[in-house]
Amino acid sequence: KAGVTQTPRYLIKTRGQQVTLSCSPISGHRSVSWYQQTPGQGLQFLFEYFSETQRNKGNFPGRFSGRQFSNSRSEMNVSTLELGDSALYLCASSESNTGELFFGEGSRLTVL
Amino acid sequence: GENVEQHPSTLSVQEGDSAVIKCTYSDSASNYFPWYKQELGKGPQLIIDIRSNVGEKKDQRIAVTLNKTAKHFSLHITETQPEDSAVYFCAASVPGTYKYIFGTGTRLKVLA
Numbered sequence: 001k002a003g004v005t006q007t008p009r010y011l012i013k014t015r016g017q018q019v020t021l022s023c024s025p026i027s028g029h030r031s032v033s034w035y036q037q038t039p040g041q042g043l044q045f046l047f048e049y050f051s052e053t054q055r056n057k058g059n060f061p062g063r064f065s066g067r068q069f070s071n072s073r074s075e076m077n078v079s080t081l082e083l084g085d086s087a088l089y090l091c092a093s094s095e096s097n098t099g100e101l102f103f104g105e106g107s108r109l110t111v112l
Numbered sequence: 113g114e115n116v117e118q119h120p121s122t123l124s125v126q127e128g129d130s131a132v133i134k135c136t137y138s139d140s141a142s143n144y145f146p147w148y149k150q151e152l153g154k155g156p157q158l159i160i161d162i163r164s165n166v167g168e169k170k171d172q173r174i175a176v177t178l179n180k181t182a183k184h185f186s187l188h189i190t191e192t193q194p195e196d197s198a199v200y201f202c203a204a205s206v207p208g209t210y211k212y213i214f215g216t217g218t219r220l221k222v223l224a
Binding site: 004031033035040041042043044045048050055056058090092100101102103104105106 | 118146148153154155156157158161201203209210211212213214215216217
């Protein structure tokens with residue numbers, strides 16, 4: 001089985017721009033979660049989707065949004081980028097709500 | 113709110129020695145505690161987990177202990193090897209949601 005695939009792996013944006021990140025979960029996994037990883041902060045939960053519905057959202061501003069498609073693929077969008085949005089964005093898929101999270105390798109965003 | 117504290121932030125051990133990483137969680141209703149290993153340039157990977165109805169779990173050189181009364185859980189790695197060098201994250205489930213709270217990570221260095 002192929003693992004979780006995230007694209008793009010690296011990207012550079014400037015302040016004020018917007019960005020869309022994509023995640024393809026493991027085949028058969030219907031839950032997709034997004035986390036932001038920054039040095040010293042660990043992994044911060046952004047949101048979780050299951051069958052195209054957002055079930056939980058973390059404490060991030062409304063500039064951060066996401067969605068899930070009928071094939072379980074997910075995207076997250078960050079609008080009006082700020083320098084502090086520079087981070088590794090990790091997507092994880094899961095078979096069940098309390099099961100193991102399978103992480104992708106992440107999308108590293110740099111905001112200049 | 114929910115919080116997971118992880119210590120130490122860095123840990124250096126000689127090859128063959130043991131390593132212990134400790135985490136404390138705030139929500140007494142948390143019932144699932146996974147540990148993830150993140151190698152450079154990769155996403156976190158589950159190495160062991162424990163549920164609240166169990167006090168200890170072992171998998172070869174890795175073990176996790178849970179003290180529900182103290183809201184404390186630990187990762188123990190015995191006979192460390194250079195390939196154990198990585199960043200380790202503990203996490204706790206948030207009851208009633210589909211998200212996890214992660215610790216801030218421990219960078220383990222195994223010196224040959």
